[in-house]
Structure formats: structure tokens, C-alpha cells
Amino acid sequence: MEIIDYTDIRGDNQEALELIKNKAKEAGIRIEPELVFDQVNADADAGDIIPLCRMLKEDKDLSFEYIRSITGSDFEDRYEIVYSLYSFSNGWSINIKIKLDHEKPAVDSIIEVYRGADWFEREIWEMLGIDIKGHPNLKTLLLVGDEDFHPLRKSFELKWEERKYIPTEKFE
Amino acid sequence: MFTQEFENTVEDLPKDYMEVNFGPHHPSTHGVFRFIARVDGERIAGIEPVVGYLHRGVEKMAESRTYIQFKPLVDRLDYTGALINELCYCQALEKMAGIEVPARAQAIRVIAAELNRICAHLIFYGAMGLEAGAFTPFLFGFAEREKAFQLLEMLAGGRLTFNYITVGGVRKDIPEDFMKDLDRFISTFPKRLKVFEDLFTGNEIFKSRTRGIGVISREDAFDWAMSGPTLRGSGARFDIRKAEPYSGYDKYDFDIPAGENGDVYDRYLVRMEEMRQSLRIVEQAAGGLPPGDIQVKVPKVLKLPEGELYYRNEGTKGEIGFYIISDGGKTPYRMKIRTPSFSHLSALDYVLKGAYIADAIVILGSFDTVMGSVDR
Amino acid sequence: MIWWQVLLWALLKLVIAVGFIFITALVLIYMLRKVMGHMQYRMGPRHHGPHGVFQTIFDAVKLLGKENIIPRDVDKWPYLWAPVIVFVPSLTIFAFLPFAENIVATNIEISLFFVFAILGISSISLIMAGWGSNNKYALLGGLRSAAQMMSYEIPLILSTVGVVIMAGSMNLTEIVRAQQNIYYIVPQALGFFIFMTSALAELNHTPFDIPEAESEIVAGFNIEYSGFRFASFFLAEFVNLFIVCALATLLFLGGWHPFTNPVYGVLFFLFKTYILIFITMWIRSTFPRFRIDQFMNFGWKVLLPLSLANIFVTGAVVLIVDNIRGL
Numbered sequence: 101m102e103i104i105d106y107t108d109i110r111g112d113n114q115e116a117l118e119l120i121k122n123k124a125k126e127a128g129i130r131i132e133p134e135l136v137f138d139q140v141n142a143d144a145d146a147g148d149i150i151p152l153c154r155m156l157k158e159d160k161d162l163s164f165e166y167i168r169s170i171t172g173s174d175f176e177d178r179y180e181i182v183y184s185l186y187s188f189s190n191g192w193s194i195n196i197k198i199k200l201d202h203e204k205p206a207v208d209s210i211i212e213v214y215r216g217a218d219w220f221e222r223e224i225w226e227m228l229g230i231d232i233k234g235h236p237n238l239k240t241l242l243l244v245g246d247e248d249f250h251p252l253r254k255s256f257e258l259k260w261e262e263r264k265y266i267p268t269e270k271f272e
Numbered sequence: 273m274f275t276q277e278f279e280n281t282v283e284d285l286p287k288d289y290m291e292v293n294f295g296p297h298h299p300s301t302h303g304v305f306r307f308i309a310r311v312d313g314e315r316i317a318g319i320e321p322v323v324g325y326l327h328r329g330v331e332k333m334a335e336s337r338t339y340i341q342f343k344p345l346v347d348r349l350d351y352t353g354a355l356i357n358e359l360c361y362c363q364a365l366e367k368m369a370g371i372e373v374p375a376r377a378q379a380i381r382v383i384a385a386e387l388n389r390i391c392a393h394l395i396f397y398g399a400m401g402l403e404a405g406a407f408t409p410f411l412f413g414f415a416e417r418e419k420a421f422q423l424l425e426m427l428a429g430g431r432l433t434f435n436y437i438t439v440g441g442v443r444k445d446i447p448e449d450f451m452k453d454l455d456r457f458i459s460t461f462p463k464r465l466k467v468f469e470d471l472f473t474g475n476e477i478f479k480s481r482t483r484g485i486g487v488i489s490r491e492d493a494f495d496w497a498m499s500g501p502t503l504r505g506s507g508a509r510f511d512i513r514k515a516e517p518y519s520g521y522d523k524y525d526f527d528i529p530a531g532e533n534g535d536v537y538d539r540y541l542v543r544m545e546e547m548r549q550s551l552r553i554v555e556q557a558a559g560g561l562p563p564g565d566i567q568v569k570v571p572k573v574l575k576l577p578e579g580e581l582y583y584r585n586e587g588t589k590g591e592i593g594f595y596i597i598s599d600g601g602k603t604p605y606r607m608k609i610r611t612p613s614f615s616h617l618s619a620l621d622y623v624l625k626g627a628y629i630a631d632a633i634v635i636l637g638s639f640d641t642v643m644g645s646v647d648r
Numbered sequence: 649m650i651w652w653q654v655l656l657w658a659l660l661k662l663v664i665a666v667g668f669i670f671i672t673a674l675v676l677i678y679m680l681r682k683v684m685g686h687m688q689y690r691m692g693p694r695h696h697g698p699h700g701v702f703q704t705i706f707d708a709v710k711l712l713g714k715e716n717i718i719p720r721d722v723d724k725w726p727y728l729w730a731p732v733i734v735f736v737p738s739l740t741i742f743a744f745l746p747f748a749e750n751i752v753a754t755n756i757e758i759s760l761f762f763v764f765a766i767l768g769i770s771s772i773s774l775i776m777a778g779w780g781s782n783n784k785y786a787l788l789g790g791l792r793s794a795a796q797m798m799s800y801e802i803p804l805i806l807s808t809v810g811v812v813i814m815a816g817s818m819n820l821t822e823i824v825r826a827q828q829n830i831y832y833i834v835p836q837a838l839g840f841f842i843f844m845t846s847a848l849a850e851l852n853h854t855p856f857d858i859p860e861a862e863s864e865i866v867a868g869f870n871i872e873y874s875g876f877r878f879a880s881f882f883l884a885e886f887v888n889l890f891i892v893c894a895l896a897t898l899l900f901l902g903g904w905h906p907f908t909n910p911v912y913g914v915l916f917f918l919f920k921t922y923i924l925i926f927i928t929m930w931i932r933s934t935f936p937r938f939r940i941d942q943f944m945n946f947g948w949k950v951l952l953p954l955s956l957a958n959i960f961v962t963g964a965v966v967l968i969v970d971n972i973r974g975l
Contacts, residue, residue: 101490103530106510137367137581165494168582169610171595182595184582184610188494188510195582216497219618227331242324242647251332258336292784314940405854405937411688471934477855478936629788630939 111191113140119161120194127155133194140194146207149183149198153213156185156194163189167210170220172228174254179205179230206231227252289317292629296325302399302636303643307620314628319621326647334607339365339574340439342607347433349611350645352392353588355384355428358437363518364583364594365439368576376564377441378520382557383454384428384436385519386550390461391420392588393547396640400540401472403637404481409472416464419457426450439574441567451558458555465547473544482536486623486635489534496619500590500612501546502639505531505539512586524556536638543640573602589613589640611645661753665742669887674704676886676925683926684933714875719782722872726780731873731880734773737766738887745894746821748904748913760818763895764805767850770888771797774852777881781872789871792940796849796856799944803951804846807839810962811899824903831902838958840900842951844924847892849947851885853928855935856943893924 117133117140124131129152133142144152156164168184179200186193200207209232210217221232222241229250232238239245249256289310296304304325310317330349334342346361347354359381366373373381394413401409421431426447428436436443472478488498493506503510509530513521529545531538576598584593590612597606616639624632678693678701685692693700718727744759746752756762771794778790812818814835815826833840849856873881897903897920904913938946 101507101532101534103507103509103532104490106508107514107528109515136579139582141580165491167497168584168591169593169595169608171597171606171608173597173606173608182580184593184595188508191515193582195580214497215495215622216615216618219614240324242327244324251329258332290784292788401936405857406933406935407684408688408933411690415689472936475936477938480942481936481939628939628941 106188106191109189109191111187111193113138113192116140116162116187116190116192116194120156123155123159123162124152127151129155131196140192142194142196144196144198146198146200149196150208150210150213152196153183153185153210157213162192163187164192164194165189167214167216167220168193170217170224172224172230172252174228174252176202176254178202179228181207181224181230183210200230204231205229206233208233209235211235226250229253288312302641305617305641305643305646309624309629309632311629314630316624316627316629316632319624319632321617321620323617323643323646326643328648330648331607331609334604336603338602339576339604342604343438344433344435347435348644349609349648350587350589350592350613350642351432352395352642353385353388354433355381355388355424355437356585356587357592358434359385359519360583360585360587360592361594362437362439363585364581364596365574365576367583368579368581368596368598369439369574371440371568371570373441373519374564374566374568375520375562377566377568379557379561380427380442380446380566381437381519382521382524383554384424384434384442386554386557387420387424389550389588390547391417391424393543393550394420396543396637397468397472399640400634400637403633404478406472406478409468412464412468412471416461419461423450423453423457426453438567438570440570441565443567445566446561454554454558458551458558461551462548465544469544473541479537481630481634482540482638484533485536485631486627486638487533487535488619488623492619492622493534496622497615498590498612498619499615500587501539501542502590502612502616504529505542506534507532512584512591516584518585521553524553526552536634539638575600575602576604584610587612589642589645590616592645609648611648613639613641613643613645617641617646661743665753666739669738669742670883672890673883673886674708676890677707677882678704679922679925680886680929680932683929687930687933708879711879712876716876717874719872721782723780723782726776727872728780730773730777730780731877733776734770734881734884735887736773737769738884738891740766741891744820745891746824746898746903747917748910749821749908751910751914752821755819755821758818759820760808760812760823760899763820764801764808767891768797768801770850770884771801777873783872786871793852795940795944796852796947799947800846800849800856800951803842803947803955804850806952806955806959807842807846808899809955809959810836810839813959813962813966820898824898824905827902827905831900831905833900836900836958836962838954839962840896842955842958843896843900844928846947846951847896848928848931849943851888851892853885853889854932855937857937889925889928890921893921893928896924897921 113135117135120131120133120140120142129144129148131142131144131152133140156162164185164187166186166188168186171182171184173180179202181198181200183196184193185196198207207230209221211221211234219241221235222238224230225232225238226240226243227250243251289312292309292311294307294309296306306322306325307319308322309319330345333345343358343361346357349357394417398410398413401407401413424434425431427450428434430436488506490507493503493508507530509528511528514528526549529542529549531542576596578598578600580595580597582593582595584591591610592612593610595608595610596604599605620636620639623635627635681703682692682700693703696702696706741763743753744756744763746755774793774797775790778786778793811823811832814832815823817823817826897917901920904917907913907916
């Protein structure tokens, strides 16, 4: 493969904002972008996340090929997930924020669009208890696997507790 | 709970594969990392990585500490390049709070960060030698690293974790005999690099072990969220220091190496070349140090305005980023740390399908993961 | 009175041989650590004795005092006998190696052939160790070593056929005597190269040390051995190294050549052997290792045809030269 030089690309996020607003209106997806700290922060609906990501990735003008991170956070009355995407060809970055219900949070997995979202989503599930629908391998990643709590929730307090670990099966 | 089933990750399994466990104690997995491989003779059919042995709950701890109290914990994420983590964190705070760093502090930060990058790449060189089976590169690399550590100890006061870069500047100014020793390092290091390359890079056995192994195409690298030298080896000449310059990097003149084939050999060459470019940056930064003060006045308890920010830097292994959600108080509401080794390890199963066991170790070494980053 | 004199003489030779072997092994281990240390920009052992000469003795004593751990589910007979059998070829071959003119324990007419026949036994002990350890890593190491040793014994033996053709005899003393005019390394340079490469592969020495590939399968077949059993594999590797370099000296470098005096002959022979050993240690500290399929390819597709070609050309040249002389 030949080397593509991305060193001189300077993206203007204002331009990105306009373009994304127009394209989303054409596709019928609700999105409200605004410019904060020179980055595009956008609000979207939880149900639209797969079509929105697909549009951002596969559209020739937008081409957001790279998912930077998926952050989940627990506010008292809702959960929020932020998807950070970046475009190498244009130098634009966007943070898409979706809000989820507090009682039974659930969202679709974007693993068919970006394969790199795999472990990010597993971590969100085990740390915050948000159900990721359609993920092929939802097992605990960083924790041991026999806890019944989700550590990053605000309801989980950091306190000192003693637990005894007894292996459940003989390790042959 | 500890036996992992394979039914979800490897489809159509015939029943006579052998399971080999490359356990957490292993000389070649960088840190405590375990993976269970299903092998068919010498070829790997699928792996299941198990991580989390070094999980310390850093993100949860961030919510109960002030911003300045959290800073030493950031050192311990990617402990091979600790100063660069600190640089990223402090710059994220400065951007949100609107603090301007003086020019002299920016130049000193660049010197420290690039020296640390050289140290981290020397570990890669040594470990690559060990994985291919030669014992000598390891000792050569660590001997050079010792010299860089002596410089960093003079400057920052530590060898592996530093707590040197603060919000608004650096903690201490350059001591008196630092510039003399730095000049000696700058003049001797390229000759040592040439010795390293003569020993290892042109070696036929090494080339046949690494050419054509572990090929990742550019689209796959983008898809799996790879960054840093791993992405550059796959044909994308991209560096955050050039794309979104910070701390005065746009004043220095340096090149970005990239590889054409996306195999292990290219990633190795990219990192060797990066060491030379880092030395170039150090030379330019040390040559033109502006006078001035090194620290700007910052309130004792830092409070950030309400808002969210994703800020990223070019770390030694790739892109390291902080997503900070602040509610206007003394402690962050949510601090998400994005590390490069996390994404690289998630792609391991995809890259290792069909490789030999010996190649699996070499490929894992070329990703250059550090488990403090993965587990946080 | 004759039978007990014969017995005493045989026992004396045995004691000398075994003593020589152990001293050689200790000296070689020390030499390896020092040579590798200096090549790697550091110094090697320094503390015990001047320049660390007593280090190996202390290490051997330490290993003798370690706890004898036998894992629970091992296959007892292969596991316990493998460290013993690995020494058998080394000790036996010493009976046939000549060190100087007339200094040889047993002089038979086909000593070269006999040496190679016994050298093959060492591969069995590695397979026994790998199987008996009841461990997947050890099994992988044992299988790899079996494949490696079988593939490289053929070029090893075939590369010496050229020497036998030129010397006209398989007796090692005769071969050294036949090198009066020219050392066989000059006409048989290809044979020398093939011999040294195959010998490194037989000994599991870098760059062919896949059975004990530390960074992949963590010491391969000797992963379950502790204490003196582990030391015996280690010592056997060094003794085999000496034997192979001694063979190379006898076959290609002229043995003890200019000196017919026994004392000087032995010393010169040892000097040449140690030069070859130094070269193998030099290779060990420089090169990385091959992958298993790459070096199987190398053994079967490169070394074997080359050694056959060597025999062919040597035979043809000797035939032509003899005919010319006869004319």
C-alpha cells in the first residue's frame, strides 16, 4: 500500500458543523451540533446511533473513519454515552452524546460500523451496567466477573470491604 | 469464572484443538497479560485475551480527588513514558481553565517528553530482540536507557514516575550541569543507534522472522482504532504533534516516518526512526531555550468551569486522550482515559488468526503494549 | 595378574575421561558467561575468585542443594531417566576421540562411524523429557526438538563423507595423519560450513534453539525439571558442544597436526577446539532465532542437497586426480 500523508491537513470544525447539519437533515436524523472548545459536540437520539455512525463513516465528504473513544457517565437522572469520532482525511473531530433512561439503560452496539468499539462497549457494560444490544461477546473485561455491582455508578461508594475469594472449581 | 469458553469468539471449531495458555507470568507478554490460544499443531486458530490483572480503578478514584491530587496517578498509566501522560493531563486542564503556559516551560516540557519517548522506544528495541531470540539488543538498549535516565533524574527527579509537569508550567528549572550532559548525550546517541541498527536491523534471520508477519492494512488499522507507530507502520503518515500542535511543537522541524507494508518489520523501522527524530527535537529545543519563568500562578485548589472536553496527545504507544466532564467543582465529575494499548490489544484476535505461535509473540511485541495503560 | 591390571587400567581411563568431561563443562559455562558478558557491554561474573572463576562451582553446588520437586502426574520412567540418558552419548564418545598421536582410549578402525551412531541417542532423551513432563509446553518443546534433530543429522553425517573419501579411512587418527599436507578445511570448505551449521542445530544452540526457546514456550522441554536434573541437561549441552567442536577440529582443522609430542599435541588440539567454541559463543550472542518451519526448510531444501553435491564433487575430483597420478 502506498503511504498517505496526513501531516498538512488542518480541519476547520466550523465547516464540519455546517456539513453535518445539512447531511443529517437530508438523512432525517436529528442532531444538534455546536462548537465547544473548538470541537463539535452534538446531541443525538439513542435509537439513531447506528444510522448516524454509518452516515458519518461511509459518506465520502465526511469520512469519519476512526472512533476515538466511547465514554459512559452516570448522571443522577440519566446515563449519557459520548462517542468521539475523528476524520483523518479532513481533520475534523466530533463528540456525539446520547442520553439514556436511568432505570433500564440500553443502547445498540455499533460494532458492525466500527470494529474497534468492541472493548469500549464491554467496558461500559461492566462498569456502568448499560446493556449493549447486539454485542457478540459481552463478558467482563477488567473486573473478575463474579461481582454483582457496577463500579462506576454513582450509587457505588468507594469503601473498605473485606471479601474472601474461594475458587468455585478445581483448577486442573 | 476463570475458564473462558470459546464458542463466542471462534466459530466452527472442530474438536481436536489444543489449548495453550500463555499465562500472566510469561517472559514475553509485556506485563501481566494472559491469552488462551487454540492451536492446531503450530498454527493459532483463535485467541481469547484476558486482561484486568493490573486494574486499579483509576477512573473511579478520579471522582473523589481534586485535579491536582489526581496528577500523580496519571504517571502510572503508561509507565514507560510517564512525562507524556502528565503533559496531556496538564494541558487538558489548562485548555479548560484557559491558562497560558510561558514559553520557557513549554520548551522544557518538550525536552523532557522527547527524552522519555526515547526511553520507551529503547525498551521496545530490547524487547523485540528478546522475542526474536537474540539476547544482546536487550542489554544494549538498557545501557542507553540508563544514560537517558541519568539526564531525567537530574531534570525531573525520578527515573520511572516523575510528578514534574504541573498545571501552568514545570516544577523546577534546569540545573546547571544539565546542558553539558545533554550535549554529550546528543552527540553520542546517534552513533549508538547506528551500532544497534548494524547489529539487528539488517540481520537476515530477523528479517525473515518479521517481514510479511502480522500485516494490517490501513483500513483495518483505522477501523480497529489504532494510532501511533502501529498506525504509521500501516501507511498513514499521521502524528498528533503535527496535526494539532501543542506546547510549541510547530516551531520544531522534524519528520514523521511511515511504513508501506504494515508488517512487523515496518513498525520496527518506524520506531527506530522516531528515536532519531526525537533526538532532533531535543537538540532544537535545547539549542534555543527562551528565558523567562517556568510556572504561572495557579490557584491552590483548581476549579474548572462547567463543560466537557476531549484532549489528546501523541503518547509513546499512540494516542492518549482525556475526556473530562466537569460540573464546576473541585473534583472532576467523570474522567475517562483513552489509552492506545487498550485498542491495540482488542485487535489481537483478528491479527493472530492463522499465525504460528512463534509469530504470535513477535506480533504482540510489535504492538508494544504496556499493561498499565490497558487496565488503568 | 593380567586381568586385574587390565581392569585397573580401564578404570583409570574412565576416571580421567569423566573428570575431564566435568571440568570441561565447568570451564565452558564460565567461558560462555564471560564471553557473552563482554560482548554485551557488561562484564559477567566478577565476585567469586579473581574474575569470577569459582562462580560455576558455586552454582553447581547450589543446584545440588535444591529441593527435588517431582510433579504429581509425570510419567515416572521417562521423566526420571531422561537426565541420565542425556549424558550417555557424551561419555561414550570420549572413548573414541584421539587427543594426540596415540592418546586415545580405544582405537578402532571405524571410529568416526561409531561416533555418529552414538550421537543420535541424545535426541531420544529430549523426547523422553518432553513426554514425561506431562505439560503442554514441554510436549511442544520435545516435539520440536525431535523434528529438528532428525532433520539435521543427515546433513551432519553426509558432510563428513567428503573428508572420508579424501582421507581414505574412517579412523579418526588416520584422518588427522592424512592432513599432513593441507588441512581439510581448504578443499572441504563447504563441508565445514554444513558440518558446523548442522552441529549447532543438533545441540539446540542459537540460532536453532527452538526447543528451549525461552521467550515463547518458557524453556521448552526442561520446564518441569529442578535442581540437579536441570543442571544435567545444561551440562550435557556444553559437553556435546565440546565434542562437536573437537570432531570439527579433527576432521577439518588437522587435529594436533604439527606436534607429534603428546603434551604439545594435546595442548594444540585443545587450543584449536577452543577457538571453534569461541566462534559458536560469538554466534550465540549475536543472532536471533529461526522459526521452526523456516529452519526445516533450510535443513531439507538447502543443506541436504548441498551435502550430496559435496560428496559428488569430492568423489569425482579424487577419482580424476588418482587417475592422473596413475597415468
